[in-house]
Amino acid sequence: MKKAYLLLLFAAAAIPFFSCSEESSSKPMLIVKFKFDPNQIRLNNLGEPSVIPDGNAAQTPVFNTIGSHYIELAPNANTQIGTGTIIYHGAETTLGGANAIDFSKEKIVAQDEVFIKIPLTQVAKGNYEWIRVSLAYQNYQINIRNNGVDYTGTLASFVGFNTYLTSFNIGNSIFPVNGNREQGYWAFALNNQPYSSSGQAPTGATTVPNPLHATSGIPLKSCVVTGKFATPLAITGNETSDVTVTLSLSINHSFEWHEVNVDGKFEPSAGENVVDMGLRGLIPSYVK
Template identity: 70%
Template sequence: MRTSGVYLLCAFLLLSLNLLFVSCSSDETNSEEPMLIVKFNFDGNQQRLNNLGQPAAIPAGHAAQTPDFHTISAHYFELAPDMYTQLGDGSVLYHAPETTQGGTNAIDFSQAKIVSEGETFLKIPLSQVASGNYNWVRVSLSYQNYSIKFRQAGVDYNGTLASFVGFNTYITSHSIGNNFFDVNANRLQGYWAFALDDYPYSSEGQAPAGATTVPNPLASTSPIPAGSCVVTGKFANELQITGNETKDVVVTLSLSINKSFEWQEITPDGKFEPSIGENVVDMGLRGLIPSFTREN
């Protein structure tokens, strides 16, 4: 009888521990806060826009190609209720670190969060998003990394380009494959570096000031500062945040990369050939279409 009593006591204690574990697990699951999750998508078929958000052709004397995107970074993200909401007056949910180490204020590239397509860029508790109805997204892009085609002495190669499109970026160093670029200074919007994929060749340069396309369909009612890269896009359906959400909201920022790498041609053959003086003139994204889903 004593032995049976010991077995019963052990079984009771084990059952109690199991129930406690289940209870704690359930509490932890129920206590997970719903999040706003932001991801990027790159679309080579999305409409190619100009600074005013209107369809744009390639200018005479220029050529362009649709790059193969690898990664991207941004330093600012905002939800705006309507077309009259001025930059900064919406729900500003992200502002990346900046520094004056290079002299003037600049994005701190050493702290940039760089992601690939579909990877989570931001994950913000929905409790930090002001309740309201949002129709517009503003995202300030800062860095792009993608593959392009390149011609040298009549031979075509593949290469990788690092493109810095933020208003001003402090860079200690950065790399493309085994190629390292020591900068240790600020670089204004339009700085780029390039390296061939399979050959020991690299170069760097600067696109002209003001040449980077930054589509803003709200230019007449809600302008952006010159030299910034705050791309603006409208939700097809209004995003409503009530403050009572129990599930995640996933916002996808679809960026148009339709012929987004543009240069001034010397030989009119549609081939980028910097060795003969063909210079990069535009690396801006060509449009933003935001969308959202509510996770089940």
């Protein structure tokens, strides 16, 4: 599936893409921002309401930042991935062997911070009902329990198809990797405590909601979340002011683990393992 992913989604030689460096204050711009919503409906891979499976527990994290690797506008439900209008495609590398997201060049933002800003003249004219967003990185606060004591820590979650990492840090904790890590790799450090750990969620366990699964599928491990505009986004080519698109992501119980002690508390020291860190839905909106 990785090969298909590269051919369909990241054929950079055939499909142009834009970066946030292509800015011009004299032209109307397309601006994209993220929002984290703890109360937004929690969806499964099919874009349907979901519940936490028996034997698992979950919590709603407090988000710090997010990174995306790919954003595409789709005219309708039959638009196949890679055939819409691609407005962002992040850097990739083969330094770790297989093709991977280059984390050192990844754009990472907080809520309401501008993720991309490109001239509207570089966006194909048309009416867009859907948007696809390939999420790659999450950084958030979670609660854990150890020997009956509750702590707060920071988790770095890598949900892209493959990520090349040299080393990265969470606070004072440094994680040397120097290689590729597949979807579901995570690292954790307690806040203000000398404890850190890392691990790998099961292959294929990351939830990636796609309401268009029946008409327009996504490659495995792509983390391409799909959302529908309440009213289609119309790009006419005659815009005189900026268009701001907000991507509201459901973080409703998005951090999920398999329980050993059935108490609803994440306890790594008891052998409880992360099983899912996928975002739980996307609701896009725009302001002209």
